[in-house]
Amino acid sequence: MAAESDGSRPRLAAARALAAVLDQGRALDGVLEQELSRLSQARDRALARRLAHAVLRSWPALDALLGRLINRRPARRERLVWFILAVGLAELRQGREPAPAVVHAAVAATAAAGLARLKGLSNAVLRGYLRRKTELEHDLGDNPVLRWGYPRWFIDLVRRDWPDHWQDLLDAGNQPPPLTLRVNRRHWTRDQAQAALAAAGIDAGVVPGLPDALMLDQRAAVSALPGFSDGGLSVQDAAAQLAVEHLALTAGQRVLDACAAPGGKAAHILERADVALTAVDVDAERLARVADNFKRLGLTGQLQLGDATRPEDWWDGRLFDRILLDAPCSASGVIRRHPDVRWLRQPADIGVLADLQARMLDALWPLLAPGGILVYATCSVLADENQHQARAFLERHDDAETINHDQLPGLDREPGRQVLPGTLAMDGFYHLAVRRLPPGCGRASRSSGPD
Ligand SMILES: C[S@@+](CC[C@H](N)C(=O)[O-])C[C@H]1O[C@@H](n2cnc3c(N)ncnc32)[C@H](O)[C@@H]1O
Structure with a gap:
């Protein structure tokens, strides 16, 4: 025909x-x-x-x-x-x-x-x-x-926030991304997964600092990859896998993922440690995708439909040892995967998103146990959603102490770390890790390492 x-x-x-x-x-x-x-x-x-x-x-x-x-x-x-x-x-x-x-x-x-x-x-x-x-x-x-x-306003913003990197950053957003996998370590080791891929004729490289990541140079039909259908592999950019490294998980913790859908990071958390996870999202359809992902990966967590700015509507009152806030953001760090974002976002969106992120941070902070860690993550490269947001949070909360993760990939963007798109072939992500100090302790002026 x-x-x-x-x-x-x-x-x-x-x-x-x-x-x-x-x-x-x-x-x-x-x-x-x-x-x-x-x-x-x-x-x-x-x-x-x-x-x-x-x-x-x-x-x-x-x-x-x-x-x-x-x-x-x-x-x-x-x-x-x-x-x-x-x-x-x-x-x-x-x-x-x-x-x-x-x-x-x-x-x-x-x-x-x-x-x-x-x-x-x-x-x-x-x-x-x-x-x-x-x-x-x-x-x-x-x-x-x-x-x-890119639209002019976006170029101007990136140029303002990254005067030394803006051209590389814009270039990186125009490169096709690699296919990066997360190895489910409950299922097998990364070496075993790499060997299985090699046996299928697929070269997969490791990513420094990311113990569960394998990066493929070539395109591949994901569902046909060895180990995929029985939960041994997931698709997840390496920078998105950093959140778990910042969380410093140990067995027995109560963990809240406050913006969990479709469940990439929530699943990673459960693959890494025997924790009791509550996965919250405001979007019922997207929350159903978390359930699907958990099912494929053989993982169990509590799913909760809820608004992260209104924990009083869904929280049972028991404090969490770890909170991940992977906040809704401009997605300016993942433009290479979502080239429509640059045309769909409007300049006014950034302020609206920054306001929502701040309200989420403030609403979730009281849910963290003293000594517990909150990780704030965005797939953004914009200062208003990242370091400006993080600094303003620390100013509002005297009982929050920054944790340094200098050993992890990224640039120091006090008080957090920024991975720029293209660094080690990763997406752009920002992470802030803060520990809640016990009541009455105030903030020490120094930073410390993870437990
Ligand atoms: C960046 S995505 C999260 C990605 C997810 N953590 C993952 O790794 O798969 C942000 C999520 O926040 C959710 N969200 C937006 N506003 C929210 C709110 N007020 N409360 C809870 N979730 C919200 C969106 O539905 C979306 O699923």
């Missing part, structure tokens, strides 16, 4: 997903999942995903190029052609496929979208780009928005 082989389907799927994200403000994962479910071939699904990501990473430049190549913006009902052409341009710029095949597929996708009358336009635009490529690319200049593919 022509439509099966003309390459139109994955391009059209990517274009539809892009329209939903960029025109309707919907999150990519959900819309892509819907689009990909219509593609029967794994190869097409991978291509559609890759193309949608590529367009989101360079949307301002693609949009500007299309503006140069098309005299008149298409009418609303023809808007999809803009995204089909953005996909085509992204492919031509990448140069992975022969140019005629790319043009052919874009023209076919235009027809498959019910816009056959615009086939000539699609053909002319992409051929026009090929003809004038050098001039058009040169004319983009070195405007940072066009060069790195």
